[in-house]
Structures are given as structure tokens and as C-alpha cells.
Amino acid sequence: MQIKYDTESFFDEMFDENGRPRPHYKNFVDRFSELTESEFNRKREAVNLSFLQQGITFTVYGNQESTERIFPFDMIPRIIADSEWKQMARGLEQRIQALNLFLKDVYHEQKIVKDGVVPAEILNSSKHFRKEIVGLDVPRDIYVHICGTDLIRDNKGEYLVLEDNGRCPSGVSYMIENRQAMKRAFPRFFPKAGVRSVLDYPEKLLSALQYIAPQGKANPTVAVLTPGVYNSAYFEHCFLARQMGVEIVEGRDLVVESDDCVYMRTTEGLKQVDVLYRRIDDDFIDPEVFRKDSLLGVPGLVRAYKKGNIGLANALGTGVADDKVMYCFVPDMIKYYLGEDAILNNVQTWLPYRKADLDYVLANADKLVIKAANEAGGYGMLIGPHATKAEVEEFKAKVKAAPREFIAQTPISLSRHPTYCDEGFGGRHIDLRPYIICGEKTQIIPGGLTRVALKKGSLVVNSSQGGGSKDTWVLYSDE
């Protein structure tokens, strides 16, 4: 099969401006051309059926009938050359280091605020800044153990950071399942493609989790804490627990006893838990401290945490670094803590919090993307150039009323990638979420989740908004 289409004015991952495959795609394009259309379609159907039968699904909220859907999977992989990857990985490592130093700082001395690099009002008004844990020491000074940083490429091919997900980043199970699906579909191709493996993610995750056991306990009991079967990422929670060989627990399985230790209820009685990979947000994790109405969490968990009897990944309070306003300061943090320039740039961002930026944003709202500082999943945003006049006005009013709660960015023409659609091959916008694990050392998993906006022309890649995904190949070499 030949992949041919007009790349128009976009940066295309596979083809250069003359329509020739880039060197690191050449091998794939050659082999793909040996495939007939019917073979390709057969493989595609087999893969989709296997996702469905295995129940590799996510849940769509507020939709009574089919609440579970498979994450649409596109068989054309995104390929990243070695040198490009190395540069990106260095940038990510630098970023996560700075974020961990920042989190330790804001929950202790707050030097960065005292030195005026991050304004005190920004920190104090951050929705996810947890005053409850100020002064608390976390094991090994690591706050973000698992990070999923979203990257995009602009029309010059430069990688830019869109946001850091340092609370409960999801999607890593799809990264692994996508790889498995591709290996099953193209068994003979894979050994020759020179693709780095992502399959040891669960082992790396487990050792990072064991690393934060209280008092360096040997053979700690680790568990994955899930909000339950109705959570959209429940498949992933189960997947990771099974791959790591640990229990998956819900709040109702856990109890904090008078000794301030955390136990799980088992058929043989109570059993102590040392580390929780928690996939519940701070707000819901302990009704004694945070939201009183939460039934998902574990009463007393924060008590146990403060006594140092339980390791939590990610630590409590990491959401302050997820705040999109705080994101604007990450390059400054890198400079402040590491004395280096950021390797990966942010997208150009305006902070309506600053008077001058507010004026600019209000005057140019129809040309900007405006995002709520604390929303995720593609919710709470305005894409100015695609919005109606009324929508723009409505958003301007919101920004004016609460400038701290918004950021604004230049719309980025996301890079595109050939994707198999109804009309055959077409260019679709993509992003990339690589996964970073911080344990004894920092490890960037060579690959990640490439999300693709399946709707023609759409820039929104979120699964909840009709996005799909691709396998992401990081090569050992540049071709």
C-alpha cells in the first residue's frame, strides 16, 4: 500500500516538504508498500476486535447506553529518530527535576516565592496547593514519581511542552497495549524495525514505588488505589496492578487503624500496606482532610502519610505544578533551581493575571486559545479562531471576572501524521505524551502515547473528545 496525500502547509511527521519520506520513516514506508489493502484491512479488523474482546476500553461519562468504548487505534505508527529522542529526553529530565525541586521548595521554605520568581499570590491562590502538607517531608524528596508531559510539534517541527500531568497521568496502558497489538499484527516486521521496547514500564514503575516505602522497608506491600470500576481509567488501574503483580484496592478496602498505619481488609484479616500508587485526586483521597463528602477515599490516610507510615505516588499536593498558570513559570524554575536554560520550550503563553497580558488577551481573544487553569481532558477551553462571536464574548467575560483562572496561548498548528481514515490516508494532528518515572533514577520510557485527532482539521486529541491513538516507535538509530 502506498501512503500518499497532500501535506499542505503543515509539518508532516512522515514526509518532508518535497513529499519524500523522512529518513527514519523510510524503512517503514518500504515495508508497508509490500502490504496489500485487503491484508491491511484484515489486520486492522483483527486488532480492533481484539481490543474489544479484551475489554481494553475507557468509560465515557454521562452516556447511559454504551458507556465503554475502545480507544480508536490507528495502525500507522509514529516514529521518532534516536537523536531527536535523546534531545527530547534530556529536556524532559531537566523539567521533571525542576518540578520536583519546586514542589519540595513550595512545601518547605518557599525560596522561589521569597526571591520573587513565582508571585506569592499565584502560589497561594493555586487550587491544588495543599496547605495541609506544608512542612511535611516526603520519602526521598520525590513528589512526582510518574509524570506524563504533553508535547506537541509546531509547524517548524519544534517540540513544545503543552502541559505537565503530575497528578494522575493516564494512558500508559494504551502505550503498552498498542505496542502489543502492533507486534501481533506485524510479527515479521518488528524484529527488523529497530524499535526500542516500552514493555518494561510496569517493572520500572514497581521499583520506583518500592523505593518510597516507609523507612526503606524491604519487600514492601504495594497496591494501586483506584476510585473504582466506574472510573474512566479503571482498565488502566487493573492493567498496571496485574502487570506489577500487586493488589488493586478501593477506598473501602483500606482502613487506617489507631496506630496510624494503613491496612487492607483481606479474608485472612488486616494486612499492612506500605506504598500506594494512588489514582484518586487529592480532593477525594481522605474525607477527614479534604472533601468531606468523598466516598472514594480512605479516612485517616493523610494522618498515616504525615506519620511517614505510607508512601504515596504521586505525593499529595503535586497538583500545584499542574496548574496551567504555574506551567508558565517552569522555564524560570529550571533557571532558578538548575541554573540552565530550558531545553524544551513552552508554548507562548499570556497570563491574564498580569495586567498587560490581560489587555492583550481581551483584545485578541478571537485569535487565541484560552484555557481554564485547572481543567483537563479538553474541557473548559476556547479555541478563538473556531469560536462564534458570542462564545468569544462569553469567555472574555469569564477571563475578566477571574484573570487568575485562565491562560491564553497562540494556536499552534500541531504537526500532522498520516492516519488511516474513511477516505483512505489523510493527515491528522497529533501530540505526544511520554511517561517519566522518578525513582532511584529518572527514566523516560522510550515511546509514549501518541494521540491523534481523528476528526479532519480538529486540534483536539483527547479520548473523551473523539481522539484516537497510535503506537509510538523510538528507534535505536536515526534511520
Place this chain on the structure above:
Amino acid sequence: MLCRVADSLFWMARYIERAENTVRLVDVTLQTLLESEHAPEEDPYKSWIPILSSLGDQALFESLYEDKSSTNITEFLTFNTENPSSVLQCISAARENARMIRDQISSEMWEVINRTYLWIKKQDPAKVCDEADYAFFQHIKEFSQLFQGLVDTTFPHQIGFEFVKIGANLERADKTCRILDAKRYMLQDSPAKDDALDNAQWAAILRGCSAHEAYRRVYVADIEGDTVRDFLLRSRDFPRSVLYCLTRTQLALHAISKCPITHFSNEAERRLGQLIARLNYANPNDLNGKEASKLIESIETDLGEIAVEISKRYMFSEIVDPAEDLEQAQA
């Protein structure tokens, strides 16, 4: 093992067993109706009442349907979403439990449940019920058998395995009792003693338990009420007899507690041991006619209470069976 996991394993197995039993009953009843000598004007609903009553579903059915046709009854027992014991609801509930613990069960177990769920969602209820679709019933029965096979061959024979066995065997014992009970409702229907009809009814009951052939191998003579009752209650080697299921449950309970079978370490084990002894040492008179009805009724009560005790001991929660719940609400 987490208590919640034990609970889900128990219910997953129980719901699958329940779906299978419901399908058996519907299938047998439909087939019996096909060959029955009922005059065309006679109401086929009469033949269904014993089944619905024994399942405790008669009132719910009558409240949901005006037309009491076989098609509607079949629909009620297979696809109705307001009947918590319908096959569709059982498969959905089994899948929901399996989904909660899919990290704990083998992927083969999960996939066969998930596949069956996707399959049943795609079926056309009208077609299945109008045509008394044999292939549909067969599919559900084979799913249940396949699932049990996968439990045996892909699931470690450890504590979780025992909870699956407990769920399946308690449900099976309960259903065998209820099918036997159905005969009581049939008797009420026949004014004069009619030996031919009586025998046909007992034969249907045996078939409802897939026990017809096994029974024939033991009792070559006519199909008689007392022997059928004795066989379904007390056979030591027929896997759907009440005693067999109870003995299997006992083995599983003691494997979990590691308490020798001659002793007991909790209330569930005590109650179960007592019930097994009662069945084992029952006076032949206790198994005849009216006495047998009392015995069967008390076994059903005991089974419910044993399930509660198991739940208290291992799952630290009250057991609530949605089907029982509904029955009580209507009673």
C-alpha cells in the same frame, strides 16, 4: 485475598450459574410445551406458573406483562432488564463483578465473560423469544461450561478458586431445590391424580436439572416422585444434587479455613455441616410427599443463612442478593 475480591469471585460464579440454570429451565419448559398434549385452547401459562413461582418471580412477571404468552415469559426470563435474575442481567452482573477483579482472574476467564456479554447485547430479543431459539440457550449453557472449565484450568487452585466453587455450588444447590419445589406448584394444578401426567412432570424436573440420563442409569424402573426427589437431594455422585453441591461447598470452606472437615471454625462451617448431616441421615419418611416439601423449604432457608454467614466471616459485609431482595419486597 481482599474481602472485596472474595465477594466478587463469589458473585461472579453465582451469577453465571444462575444464568445457566434459568436457561435450562426455559429451554426444558419450552420443549415440554411443544410435546405436551395440551389442547390448543388450554392456557400455556399454567405450565409456566410452577417455574415462575419456584424462582420467586411470578408477581414481578405479572406486574410487568399483561399478555402471559410463552414468548413474553421467555422474554422476561432472558432479556428483561427489570428482572435481576434474567439471563441478560445475570451475565451483566457477572461481567461487572469480573471487571472489578479482572486483575485477579485469568485473562481467559475475563475474555469469555466479556465476549458473552458483547454477544448477548447483540442478540435480537424478539427473535430469540419468538422462535424459542435453541442456539441461544445452547450458547449460554456452553458459555457456563466453558467458564467452569477455564476456572479449573487457568485459575490457580488457591483461595480464590474456592470462593468461585462456593458461589457456583450454593447457587446450584439452591436452584435444584427450587426446581424440586416447582413440582409442588404443579400438583396444585392437577385436580385428580393422573399417573401419566405425574410421571411426565417428574421427567421434566429431571431434565431441568440435566439429570434425566444420570437418573436412568441408577433407576431403570419408572420415574417416580420419591426416587427422583431422593436422587436430586441426596445423590453422592451426581454433580447437581443438593448433597453433592453442599459437600463440594464444605470442602471449599474448609480449604479456606484449613480447619479439618470433622470440626468447624466458624458459623458457616457449623451450619453447613449440620445441614449435610441432616440430609445424609434423613429418615426415608422425611423424603416423602408433604414432609419432603418442608425439608426442601428448610434447606432453602439454610442455604440463604449459610451464604450470609460466609459473607460475614470473609467479606465482612451483609450479603444482599438483588433477586432475594425483590422477592421480599413483593412478599
